[in-house]
Amino acid sequence: MKSEKKKSKIASTGKDRVFYIVCGLIMVVLTLMVLYPVIYVISASFSNADRIVAGKVWLWPVDINLDAYKLLFSYDQLWTGYANTIFYTVTGTLINLGVTLICAYPMARKNLMGRGPLMMFFSFTMLFSGGMIPNYILVKSLGMLNTRWAMLLPGAMSIYNMIVARTFIQSNIPDEMLEAAQIDGCNDFQFFFRMVLPLSKAIIAVLALWYGVSHWNSYFNAFLYLKDRELYPLQIFLKDILVQSESITVSEDDYTSVGMLSEHISVAIRYCMIVVSTVPLFCVYPFVSKHFQKGVMVGSVKG
Amino acid sequence: MKAVRKATIKHAFKRDWRLYVFLIIPVVYTLVFKYIPMGGLVIAFEEYKVRKGIWGSDWVGFENFLKFFESYQFGRVVKNTIILSLYNILAGFPVPIIFALAVNSIRNEKFKKFTTTVVNLPHFISTVVIVGIVFMLFNSRTGIYGNLGYLLTGDFPTDLFASPSSFRHMYVWSGVWQNFGWNSIIYTAALSSVDPTYHEAAQIDGATRFQRILHVDLPSIVPTIITMLILRMGTVMTLGFEKIYLMQNSLNLSASQVISTYVYEVGLSASGSGDFSYATAIGMFNNLIELILVVVVNKISKKVSDTSLW
Numbered sequence: 001m002k003s004e005k006k007k008s009k010i011a012s013t014g015k016d017r018v019f020y021i022v023c024g025l026i027m028v029v030l031t032l033m034v035l036y037p038v039i040y041v042i043s044a045s046f047s048n049a050d051r052i053v054a055g056k057v058w059l060w061p062v063d064i065n066l067d068a069y070k071l072l073f074s075y076d077q078l079w080t081g082y083a084n085t086i087f088y089t090v091t092g093t094l095i096n097l098g099v100t101l102i103c104a105y106p107m108a109r110k111n112l113m114g115r116g117p118l119m120m121f122f123s124f125t126m127l128f129s130g131g132m133i134p135n136y137i138l139v140k141s142l143g144m145l146n147t148r149w150a151m152l153l154p155g156a157m158s159i160y161n162m163i164v165a166r167t168f169i170q171s172n173i174p175d176e177m178l179e180a181a182q183i184d185g186c187n188d189f190q191f192f193f194r195m196v197l198p199l200s201k202a203i204i205a206v207l208a209l210w211y212g213v214s215h216w217n218s219y220f221n222a223f224l225y226l227k228d229r230e231l232y233p234l235q236i237f238l239k240d241i242l243v244q245s246e247s248i249t250v251s252e253d254d255y256t257s258v259g260m261l262s263e264h265i266s267v268a269i270r271y272c273m274i275v276v277s278t279v280p281l282f283c284v285y286p287f288v289s290k291h292f293q294k295g296v297m298v299g300s301v302k303g
Numbered sequence: 304m305k306a307v308r309k310a311t312i313k314h315a316f317k318r319d320w321r322l323y324v325f326l327i328i329p330v331v332y333t334l335v336f337k338y339i340p341m342g343g344l345v346i347a348f349e350e351y352k353v354r355k356g357i358w359g360s361d362w363v364g365f366e367n368f369l370k371f372f373e374s375y376q377f378g379r380v381v382k383n384t385i386i387l388s389l390y391n392i393l394a395g396f397p398v399p400i401i402f403a404l405a406v407n408s409i410r411n412e413k414f415k416k417f418t419t420t421v422v423n424l425p426h427f428i429s430t431v432v433i434v435g436i437v438f439m440l441f442n443s444r445t446g447i448y449g450n451l452g453y454l455l456t457g458d459f460p461t462d463l464f465a466s467p468s469s470f471r472h473m474y475v476w477s478g479v480w481q482n483f484g485w486n487s488i489i490y491t492a493a494l495s496s497v498d499p500t501y502h503e504a505a506q507i508d509g510a511t512r513f514q515r516i517l518h519v520d521l522p523s524i525v526p527t528i529i530t531m532l533i534l535r536m537g538t539v540m541t542l543g544f545e546k547i548y549l550m551q552n553s554l555n556l557s558a559s560q561v562i563s564t565y566v567y568e569v570g571l572s573a574s575g576s577g578d579f580s581y582a583t584a585i586g587m588f589n590n591l592i593e594l595i596l597v598v599v600v601n602k603i604s605k606k607v608s609d610t611s612l613w
Contacts, residue, residue, distance in 0.1 A: 019513045023405040024414075030402055031418045034425060034480065037436055040447065044439075055450025103329035106322035113315040118326070122333060128594050130340025131586035132544070132563070133570045133579050137357075138340050156332050188321035217429030220545050224571065235431045242435030243549050267445050274432050274439075281427055289420050 045069070045275045049268035068268035072276065081234035088151045088233055089215040096211040097204060099157040104165035105192050108173075126159050132224070139225055150225035151233070161207055168203040169196060206291050216281070234277050242270055347584035360580075367584035376565060384561040384589075387471055388542050392535045394475050398483040400528065403490035404516055419491075422484030434549040437477045438464070464550075467558030474550055474559075493527045494520055530608045537600030540592045562589045 039059060044052050048063035056062045072078060106112055107119065130138075135154065144150040173196060181191050197204070219235035226232060316323070347367055349360040371377055402422070409415055425433070441448040443462045452460030463469045501519045510518065544563040551559040560568075562585060568575045570582025 016512045019511065020408070023408045026401060026405040027409065027414075027418045030398075030483070031421050034422050034484065037440055037480075038424070040440065041436060053445045055447075055453065058447075099329055099332060102325040106319075106325045109319070109322060111315075112319060112322055113312065118330075121330070125333060125337040127597055128341065128590055129337065130343050131583065131590055132566055133583040133586060134340035134343030134346070135336075136571060137343055137346075137579065138336070153332075154336050156336070157329060159333075162329075188319070188325075192325070213427050217427075217431075219429070219431055235429055238429075238431045238435060239549065242431065243438065267439070270435065270439055274435055278428060278432055282424075285424060285427060286420060289423055 041271055041274050045268065045271040047268070049264040052271070053264045053267055068265060068272045069276075071265065072269050072272045077229070077232075077237050078234075078273075078276070080230060081232055081237045084232060085216060085234040088148075089212055092152050092155075092215040093208055093211045095152055095156050096158070096161075097208060100162050100165055100207060101197070101200070101204070102192075103157060103162050104169055105196055107162070107166045108169040110170075110175075122159050122162065136224060145225055146227045146231065148231060151221055151231075154221060158211075161210060165200070165203055165207060169200060173199055202291075205288075209288055209291060213281070238273060238277055241273060344583060344587050346580050347587045349580055351580040351583075353579075363580075367581050368588060370581060371585050371588065376560075379557070380560055380562050380565045383558060384540060384542050387474065387547075387558075387561060388539045390471060391475050391478060391542075392532075392539065395479050395482065395486065396532065396535075398479055399487035400490055400524070402483060403487040403494055403524075404520060406487070406491055407494040407520065408512060408516065419484065419487075423488075424484070425481040426485035428481065430545045431549065433477060433481055434546060437473060437550075441473065464552060465554040467555045470550065470555040470558045474547065478546075489531070490524055490527060493524045497523045526608045530604055533600055533604040533607065537597040538593070540589055540596060562586075 036059075040057070043059060043061045044057050045068065046061040046064050046066070047057045048065055049068060051057055051062045103122075107115065107122075109115070112118075129135075139145055139150050139154060142149075144153065177195065178191060181195060186194070217235065219233070219239055222231075222233050222236050223239070226236070343357065346357055346360065348362060348364060349357075350363050350366075351357070351360045355361075406415055406419060428436075438446075440446045441463050443449040443452070443460050448463070449459050452458070463473060497520060501523075502515055505515045505519055540562070542561050542563055544567060547559055547561055548564050548567065551564060566582045566586045566589075569585065570577065570579055575582075
């Protein structure tokens with residue numbers, strides 16, 4: 001802090017002022033470049049569909065109305081997708097955390113017999129894999145094709161995240177603590193549940209965020225393994241409508257009450273879909289972004 | 304000797320058996336979902352028939368690999384993979400560094416926090432939504448791109464998604480947009496650990512802030528930059544399926560068909576031949592090259608900058 005103050009006193013010569021302005025400009029330009037599309041999408045979603053297509057929306061909503069949202073909300077598949085995604089995210093993340101932590105804790109114990117070979121066993125899978133087709137055959141032969149299991153089990157543990165958790169446990173839970181607990185008659189099960197888990201809250205939070213976001217965002221497994229529309233997560237619907245431009249079908253009475261589902265309104269609905277599917281992220285993100293960044297640093301420390 | 308070893312194993316197991324109980328599920332998971340598919344690669348050497356199964360199908364040796372090497376698609380998909388990936392790595396490289404240097408020089412903490420929070424945000428948006436946003440905004444009739452073009456030239460511009468050359472730019476720069484903030488974190492961290500006495504010494508010698516960037520900040524993150532660049536080069540054959548597949552269409556296929564999407568097309572897509580063996584062989588060829596690249600690149604990185612993945 002002290003040096004910071006000193007710095008600001010010494011600096012601020014004319015040349016430096018130019019430099020600071022340039023730095024500030026770089027940051028402002030890059031920030032605006034990120035922010036502009038985001039704001040535009042949100043604005044468009046609240047705007048009159050004809051105005052969007054006619055290019056009247058540039059930054060703020062024009063002719064604010066919620067027609068497109070109303071139409072979108074009457075689209076049953078959206079709710080099915082939303083419910084499925086929430087299910088996959090919550091269940092999937094819990095499975096991920098469980099498997100990752102029960103793997104990370106023993107691997108963090110330096111005196112574990114066979115630790116080196118086990119580590120090689122796990123980390124080799126980061127370098128080499130069977131690939132798309134063998135995975136597909138496996139999922140098929142396990143009878144998981146077109147079931148919810150196909151969304152939960154194949155990615156039950158990320159080795160990278162396991163190593164991050166292991167490194168965290170290694171550097172945050174000292175050996176002396178284990179020794180002291182052992183003298184008091186604590187076994188490894190008790191130590192794990194009573195000491196390791198409570199002391200690893202920080203890393204558990206980071207892992208939960210990482211896993212949670214990846215479940216929320218993933219479409220690949222669903223795309224390969226699911227056929228039944230009832231099982232589809234949100235991202236698959238988004239893919240069909242946003243990317244493949246599949247038309248949206250709504251029930252009859254909604255159709256007539258808002259008018260024909262023109263090309264214009266379906267453009268507006270696409271903007272709404274982007275907002276609706278990303279809104280949970282936007283709500284949570286400002287509060288957790290710090291943890292994400294911390295997690296990156298934990299991950300980059302090797303043990 | 305043997306008896307002693309046996310005794311210590313027995314002792315260790317008796318002491319730590321609970322730890323091994325913990326490991327049962329992770330090990331079984333890894334065996335089933337990671338190693339069995341690796342074993343499944345044998346179908347690359349077969350003429351796999353679903354009815355006959357993996358062990359009942361006929362062996363054909365390297366026929367599938369040769370078929371791929373000789374096909375006209377080979378040159379195309381390998382070339383596309385390498386071009387797209389190199390472009391991606393090189394274009395994605397400078398922006399995070401420049402951003403980190405700028406962030407590090409600014410003293411207004413609130414402004415810093417706001418900008419970094421904003422630019423990290425897109426990293427968490429799903430691939431589908433990113434591609435959706437790109438499609439919407441750059442639509443040549445209804446998007447900003449189309450309307451801006453109309454405003455400036457009086458006519459709608461050409462469709463960006465119908466041309467192979469613009470596919471590459473769209474793919475790469477939407478990726479830069481999405482990830483530069485996130486990728487800058489590692490540089491910001493490296494910069495924050497620069498010893499402040501260097502800066503003070505430079506200031507006393509009359510260095511301007513910009514000179515301090517050139518002679519203090521930049522040299523101190525050069526090792527990080529080199530390591531990151533080398534390690535990224537190791538992934539030059541690794542191009543994720545998800546985003547490319549979404550941005551692909553029949554008009555830009557000549558630039559957008561890469562190895563991973565070709566594997567899908569041959570093996571699993573409705574329009575493909577459903578030739579599992581051939582698709583697996585192509586995928587395996589790619590995986591092997593990736594493996595070799597990562598190992599080689601790590602060796603280089605270890606020599607040059609003393610850092611490696613393992």
